[in-house]
Amino acid sequence: MDWYDVKKFFRNLNRNYVLEEMREGTYNYTNFPFIFRYDKEVIGEAVKNDGSILIWASGKIKNDRDIVMTAVNSNHYAIKHASKRLQDDKEIALKAVEYGQLLKYVSKRLKNDKELVLKAIGNNSEAIRFVGNKLKNDKEFMLEAVKFNSYILEYISKKFKNDKDIIKEAFKDNSSSFKYASEELKNDKNFIIDLAKLNGNILEVLNDKMKNDPEIVLEAIKSTGYALNFAPNKFKDDREFILSAVKENGDILYHVSDKFKDDKDIVLEAIKNSEFALEYASYRLRSNEEFMKEAIAINKDYFTYATSQLKEQFPSFESLLNDNSESHKITSWEKEKEDLIKKIERIGRAEPEIVINEFGEGISSDYCDYKRILENLPEKFKDDKDIALEAVSKNGYAFKYFSERLQDHKDLLMVAIDNSKYYSPDTIEKCSYPLEYASNRLKDDKEVIMKAVQLSSNNLEYASNRLKNDFEIVMEAVKNDGSTLTFAGNKIKDNKEIVVEAVRNNSSSFKYASPNLQGDKEIALLSLKDSASNLKYVSEELKNDKKFILEALMENTKVYSYLPEKQKENTLSSKELIEKIIKEEYKINLFNHEYKAQENTLTNKSEKEPIKDNPWTDKVNSDKDNQWER
Structure with a gap:
């Protein structure tokens, strides 16, 4: 122990010094001396700043309501160290269970208090494990509890995991909660169909047997088009099944494979019951005069979804319907598109000199492979998903050159993000992050942003303001590069855990912290x-x-x-x-x-417990000379 440690040791035994430091907010509670455990004034001041100090208090002080309430307000976990009497105090317990798992430390009586228990499980689903037996076996209570927090299903008894009413109530809030149902219910086809009608995403958690039942799958995607993503491939590739599905829910067209988006019969069936489905049809169909005539016959507003190429030929839906000539063909357009895709496929990741040979002199080696070909892309191809998909699968930065409609296409953006991590230091300044050109809707999609920042923390710059303040998103970004704290929202810049991680990763990020944390x-x-x-x-x-x-x-x-x-x-x-x-x-x-030991100050005059009974007092005095010798 050096002289500085010695000084700290003795100074920390000075009652007046300790109280003064506590009141000024500069006291280091990690060094709190055990000799003050009977001192009500010192303990009372200490728990204002750090409730966990209650652990060192005497039994009498742990039974002081004001001190315990102050401690719990400062640190919810202080309830662990309160007396049994105060662990039975409802007001103190209500404050403690703001951290739901602390229900574990309240009295048996309060573990059966409905108001208190509901508050606890509303804050943490694991709190259900500490509920008293009376409530734990009460079905009416459990029905109400799953409304507060459907995730408690993981921890409830087997009896209630086999109760259809409780499982259904939890499922309404969270479809994934079905995975905690009993094996009997997981194989109850009729019950599963009832749930699928509420939320088709149940497909995600079904066992293989139920997931391969066509009746269940059809009901699921009828209610939730997105559920098709969880269906086995045999259904996704079955034309007759998809045709049956779009007759029930045309919005499913968004989730089917490209070959079905280019299937005339499937698309026509889809647009009969969904006014937005035509948006997801292939470019070829939306450029086809005969197909668009049939679509407009269903709803004249569908002319909106015709391609710009077709609209150049027919300025209005009336002109399209009244045209009887056979001069407008798309065969030449199809040939041009096919040639373009082959060219993109060939030079997509070619070396600069090959690109120069393709387009002539004048392309710098600093340019990205796609720059020139995509800058000069004809308008009619900028809204073509097939071309866009081919382009971004080779180089994600190509995403910036396509239409606003395609820049709002999530699947296309995800492919672009996946293929934007392969860049060289020489070309990165000439390239763009695809997320920069995505629609505002996609910039506010947490799944998209999370994937983007995992590949490059700098993508945080293009996230929506809401997600720039999202703890998980920003933490993922600063874990990889602390300097990206600069792109975070002002609210999250005031989050200590985020800023500590950023500074630990890159000390220069400190300048981006909030004034409060600076x-x-x-x-x-x-x-x-x-x-x-x-x-x-x-x-x-x-x-x-x-x-x-x-x-x-x-x-x-x-x-x-x-x-x-x-x-x-x-x-x-x-x-x-x-x-x-x-x-x-x-x-x-x-x-x-x-x-000089200040033993006279170590006894709280309002108490009868003398300091002389504290073994630490003798230890301090006996060790005094040894401390200086060391």
Whole structure:
């Protein structure tokens, strides 16, 4: 133990000093001395800032309602250390179960209190494990509980996992909760069909037997088109099945394979019961005069979805319906499209010199492979999904050159994102992130943004404002590159856990933290440890705190170079300044320490428990000389 540790040890036994530090908010509670366990005033002050200190309090103080309530308000986990009497206090317990799992520490009586238990499981599904037997076996209560938190299904008894009413109530809120149902219900076809009518996404959690039942699959995708993604491939590739499905729910067309989006019969059936389905039909069909005539016959507003190429020939749906000539053919267009796709496939990831041979001189080797071919893409092809898919599958940056409709296509964007991670340092400045050109809807899609930031943290820049403040998204970004904190929303920049992770990953990210966290001592010291220059971003309050400057210098002596001359106090080195601050702030003479045990201050006069019974008092006195010898 060096002189600094010795000084801290004895100073921490000074009651007046400890109380003063606590009131100023500068006390380090990790060093809280056991000798104050009977001191009501010290414990009361301590739990205002750190409720966990209650663990060191005497039994009498743990039974003091005001102190325990203060402790729980400061740290919910303090309920663990309260007396049995106060663990039975409903007001204190209601505060504690804001962290639902702490229901474990309240009294048996309160574990059967309906109001308290519902609040607990509303905050944490695992709280259901600690519910009293009376409520745990009450069906009416369980029905109400799953409305509060359907995830409790994982922890309820086998009896209720086999109860159709309870399973159905939970399923209404969360389709994936069905995976916790009993094996009997998981094989009850009629019950599953009833649930599928409510939410077709049940397909995701069904066993293989039920998932391969055509009646169940059909009911599921009738209610939820997206459920087709969870169906076995044999259904996705079955033309007759898809034809039957779109007759029930035309929106399914969005989720079927491209070959069915190009199937005239399937598309016509889909648009009969969905006014938006035609949007997902293939470019070929929407450019086909005869097909569009049939579509407009169903609904004249469908002319909106005709391609720009067809609209150039027929300015209105009337002109299309009245045209009887056979001069408008798309065979030449199809040939042109086929040739273009072959060209893209051939040079998609070609070396620059091959691209030069294809298009002539003038293309710099710094250009991305696709730049010129896509910049000169005819308008009629910019809205063609087949061409777009071929292009982005070779190089995701091609996404920027296609129509707004395709830039709102999630599947296409996901392919583009997947193929945007293969770039070289020479070309990255000439390329663009595909997410930059995505629609606002997709920039607000958490699945899209999460995948994008996993591949490149810089994609956070293009996320919606809502997702720039999403904890999981931003944490994923700063884990990979702390500097991307610059793109995060202002709200999340004030989240300590996020900023600590960012600074730990890249100390320069400290400058992007909120003003509040730039004044956080822990974060500021963490940032200065690797980068002394961060001192300029530290709050003025901390910079004017000599004790903080002392800790900063002890973390990184280079901080001295960034201090204003006034704060250097005529010293010539960090070592001199450290010694000067210690002498001024802690008033310590390194060669003449005195220690006087203040036993008279360690007894709370309002209590009858004497300090002399505390074994730590004798230990402090007996170790005094040994401390100095060491």
